[in-house]
Amino acid sequence: MADPMRVRAAENGGIVDVKILMKHDMESGQRKDAAGKTIPAWFISTINVKANGKDVLNGQFGPAVSKDPFLNFKYKGAKGDKIVVSWVDSKGDKRTDEATAS
Secondary structure, eight states: OOOOOOOEEEEEETEEEEEEEOOOOOOOOBBTTTTOBBOOOBOOOEEEEEEEEEEEEEEOOOOSOOOEEEEEEEEEEETTEEEEEEEEESSSSSEEEEEOOO
């Protein structure tokens, strides 16, 4: 299982600012190991963020995204909103983490 994501959400004036740090190697499939063999592609392919059960962000990543991607976005919301962040990678591994808007 992947390391936990760092999810922070802060409300100010009816706008919730969400910051997400996803721990993932994000291999492009272009690099080679010390023996000269190609390291297979392995990256987060889809991400979904919900606030109180409603989608606020859906996205797709590809092999060009760097290791440990950081995502920052805002939506109209309130203190106490339950934020649920989920991703699926190219190997089918999944991770879901939660935070509450403060």
